[in-house]
Amino acid sequence: MGLYENWCDATKKKDKRRHYWTYVEKDDGRYEIRDALVETVRSHYDRLERIAEDVERLGYKVASAILSEAMPQTPKGRSGDLGEILAAELVEEQIGLRVPVRRLRYKDGRNMAMRGDDFIGAGYDSDGEKLWLLKGEAKSNKVLGKATVTSARKVLNRDNGRCTPVSLLFVANRLLESNDPSENALGRDLRDEVGLKSLRADRIDHMLFTVSGNGPHASLKEDLDATGSNRDHYVVNIHIEDHQDFIAAVYQEAADLGNG
Template sequence: MRHGWSIGGCVGLYEWWCKATKKGDKRKYYWIYVERNGGRNEIRADLVKTIRSHYDRLERIAEDVKRLGYKGAAQILSAKLPQTAESRSGDLGEILAVELVEEEVDLRVPVCRLRYKDGRNVVMRGDDFIGVGYKGADKRLWLLKGEAKSNKVLSKKTVTSAREVLNRDNGRCTPASLLFVADRLLESNDRHDNLLGRSLRDEGDMKSLCADCIDHMLFTVSGNGPHASLKEDLDAVGTNCNHYVVKSTS
């Protein structure tokens, strides 16, 4: 199992759960994940643990169990979990997208936004997820701006809407979202997190990062197969940065 900076703490969640078909050309990546027969049973326990961890730290949940018992701890956690179908679907899409980034893209998603929601059924504003890290021989700061969509049936309208969000702010991470991540890292007790937070805070102010160091990911999860609009969307984008279009079917 993977721990450390990982939010969910699971290695190979998608590897065990889904069969992947990956295509890539000139900085454009089209990935399709289809649930394996029996795959959900293979990862059920890890998936439940991962979902919990996106709403609260696992060690904090364990402390609640020790002090209050399972019933008391469950009541505390349930107060954070969304109750409406729409909110649950939206949160799940974001959780699965974050786990995919850390498993397949080799970037950190160091802050779990769902722990900071104003209300359990409230949709948070800003970028759905931001991946961060350092790449290249010169260890340049690298970002990934992500948009997650979870629908019973994926449509062209949903894909178009997601791309519009990714293109906002000239394709850069929303300043408020970037500063939110930076501030959380600066509050960490880890020196490396602090340094990364400082870099992100400077980027939020100066916007000095080259466009080719800001990747985009459009992540979708739905019950229907890959919609033609996904491939059309990917074909239409440029190659100034890495573009990931992901379709997950369950």
């Protein structure tokens, strides 16, 4: 079972190509996924094997200090990053596309938000031949409201609904640097798409992903109902009542590698 299946109860509604998903924590869900979530957060900032090497070479305390240098220290920075992390995990678990590059590893300032699309899902159709993309925008707020939802939708609609070229090129180039031939092939297809722009709208899905303390605001469903039918639209909310305390605890545990 994946992170979300152990953590939350889901309600999923579908109307043609519109998907409205809401998640509420199970009674013991947070306890069940605690260790997995902490490890997942770490993996978005660095490779787990590299963290393990730091521990072996330098000990837990120094390795923790190195990892902490990559993680945001402000509540706003942590909230934004965790929204992107949870969104990427949901795409891979529930939709089946990959988020092939953990872009938080490449931030040029740990408390700064990265430019471009928050997350990009990539893969191929059921025949394994035609490229398929997902353009995503993630929002994490103690109190989610209409202004945030409207702003996120504007971002999704930019570039005629296509993935931002600079974001797509960033993912493509990281994949082309890999030693894995399958990663290189996907990177080549993504790089070609930057120039050719050949994908039709019906193969570029959109996701508006939200994490909030007040649960799914009415504007989320209203936003989804106003979308077109030329692509799959996903609108998602994860309700975490103690939103800010939860985020603080996750980052405190993620930065602490132990003292063994």
